[in-house]
Each structure stands twice: as structure tokens, then as C-alpha cells.
Amino acid sequence: MTNTEPVIEIAGLDTRFGSHVIHENINLTIYKGEILALVGGSGSGKTTLLRQMLGLTRPARGSVRVLGAERYDGSHEQQRKLRIRSGVLFQQGALFSALTVFDNVALPLREMRTLCEETIRELVMLKLGMVGVEPQHARKMPAELSGGMIKRVALARALAQDPELLFLDEPTAGLDPALSEAFVDLIRSLREELALTVIMVTHDLDTLVALADRVAVLADRHIVALGPIPEIIICDHPFIQAFFGGVRGQNALRALQRS
Numbered sequence: 001m002t003n004t005e006p007v008i009e010i011a012g013l014d015t016r017f018g019s020h021v022i023h024e025n026i027n028l029t030i031y032k033g034e035i036l037a038l039v040g041g042s043g044s045g046k047t048t049l050l051r052q053m054l055g056l057t058r059p060a061r062g063s064v065r066v067l068g069a070e071r072y073d074g075s076h077e078q079q080r081k082l083r084i085r086s087g088v089l090f091q092q093g094a095l096f097s098a099l100t101v102f103d104n105v106a107l108p109l110r111e112m113r114t115l116c117e118e119t120i121r122e123l124v125m126l127k128l129g130m131v132g133v134e135p136q137h138a139r140k141m142p143a144e145l146s147g148g149m150i151k152r153v154a155l156a157r158a159l160a161q162d163p164e165l166l167f168l169d170e171p172t173a174g175l176d177p178a179l180s181e182a183f184v185d186l187i188r189s190l191r192e193e194l195a196l197t198v199i200m201v202t203h204d205l206d207t208l209v210a211l212a213d214r215v216a217v218l219a220d221r222h223i224v225a226l227g228p229i230p231e232i233i234i235c236d237h238p239f240i241q242a243f244f245g246g247v248r249g250q251n252a253l254r255a256l257q258r259s
């Protein structure tokens with residue numbers, strides 16, 4: 001990795017829900033232009049950490065700096081600007097079921113209250129084109145779309161405001177292997193085209209191997225390993241061994257070695 005400009009800096013972060021401790025002293029720096037994958041068991045706090053980077057869940061302790069600004073201090077205006085500079089594809093509820101494809105993608109643009117309908121229309125069609133959704137699908141309702149198409153439309157919505165940071169929570173969950181591969185290719189080309197930094201949660205090894213520049217492993221409330229995949233797999237932490245050790249893990253790693 002050549003770029004060393006930090007875009008997210010998490011320091012001394014603790015998370016607690018009541019007496020339940022989720023994270024303890026998390027330190028993590030994410031650099032401009034990289035794809036960082038966050039992995040860990042169910043309930044290890046991956047989604048929570050994404051939400052903390054997005055300004056949606058305040059940590060019990062520690063600081064979260066995003067694009068040079070404190071995420072939980074500072075004016076309303078600063079928080080609003082940071083929000084616009086981040087796009088997100090959530091793990092659940094990808095689209096609003098009562099809105100058309102067009103209106104789903106238009107929503108964040110309309111919320112800005114600065115753009116006329118003509119500009120919004122152009123931007124929505126541009127973003128749909130970027131993710132490979134043809135114009136005739138714009139009037140459809142989410143229930144009329146395939147799973148792969150829903151993910152693409154949700155990605156178009158995440159990109160609506162031209163974010164610098166893209167957060168993806170399990171982007172390929174629920175897609176069959178072919179659709180999943182197509183979605184991975186799409187993310188890779190968008191990253192290049194738009195110079196995005198991508199923070200991605202995934203439990204899918206193929207997605208991880210195909211996309212991640214670095215991997216952060218969350219276990220036992222800590223980041224137990226951080227680095228490129230070849231450095232991660234030699235760690236003897238039980239979660240890492242179980243995650244990469246199975247047949248699928250070995251296949252995915254062979255694919256990585258071939259590429």
C-alpha cells in the first residue's frame with residue numbers, strides 16, 4: 001500500500017451496552033484508498049464498530065476521527081458534512097420497500113434540499129448506470145427485483161452523494177456465488193474509478209480474498225490481528241484458524257496465491 005494518509009483513526013475505544021462489554025481498547029487506523037475488511041464471530045461487534053465510524057453509536061470511551069474531524073464532537077454542520085462524505089450499505093434493510101428504485105436512490109439527494117428535481121434525476125440515472133441497473137428498472141418497486149439487483153440499487157444509493165468513504169456490511173450475504181462474484185467485481189471497479197476508501201464487514205472468504213488489502217480481526221473484545229491476508233493466516237488465534245482453516249478457506253487462499 002502506497003498511500004499513508006489516514007482517513008479513519010480509532011484510538012482507545014471501549015463499547016459497552018449495560019454491563020455487556022463489546023470492545024476494549026480498540027485502536028485502528030484506516031488509510032485513504034484501501035479496502036479494509038473487518039471479520040469476527042457473530043456478536044463480536046463488527047456492525048457496532050461500523051456504526052461508530054458512521055457517527056451512529058457513541059463509544060463509551062475513546063476517540064473516532066473521520067477525515068480529520070472528531071466524529072462525536074464538533075458542530076451539527078461538521079457532523080452533517082461527515083455524513084455526506086460517507087456512503088453505507090447496511091446489513092439489514094437495504095431498500096425502502098414502499099419507494100421505487102428511483103426514489104430510493106433519490107432519497108439522500110432530496111434530503112440535501114439543495115438540488116432541483118432535474119439534477120436529481122440526472123444523478124440518480126447516472127448512479128444506477130454505474131452499478132449496472134438499466135433505466136427501465138427505475139420505476140420498479142424493490143419487491144419486483146432480484147437479490148443481486150437490490151444490492152446494486154442499495155449501492156447506487158450509498159454512492160448518491162459521491163462519498164469518499166464507503167461502508168459495506170456483509171455486501172455479498174444472501175447472493176449465490178455467481179452474483180456474489182459479479183458484485184465483488186463491481187465494488188473493485190468502483191473503488192478504482194471513484195478513488196474510494198472501503199470499510200467492509202464480511203464473513204465470506206471469497207469476497208475477503210478478492211477485495212481486502214488488509215484485514216482486521218475482532219475477537220475477545222480486541223483487534224487480535226491486523227494486516228494483509230498472508231500475515232493474518234499465520235496467527236494462531238483459534239478464531240483465525242477456524243475461519244481460514246476449513247476447506248473453503250484453503251480453496252480461497254489457493255486462489256489468492258494464483259492471482
Ligand SMILES: Nc1ncnc2c1ncn2[C@@H]1O[C@H](COP(=O)(O)OP(=O)(O)OP(=O)(O)O)[C@@H](O)[C@H]1O
Pocket residue numbers: 017022040041042043044045046047048049091
Ligand atoms: N443498541 C444495542 N443495544 C444493546 N446491545 C447491542 C446494541 N447493538 C448491538 N448490541 C450487542 O452488541 C454485540 C455486538 O453486536 P454487533 O451487531 O456489532 O455484532 P456483529 O459482529 O455485527 O454480529 P453479526 O456478525 O451477527 O452481524 C451483540 O451482542 C449485540 O447484541
Ligand SMILES: [Mg+2]
Pocket residue numbers: 046047048091169
Ligand atoms: Mg453485524
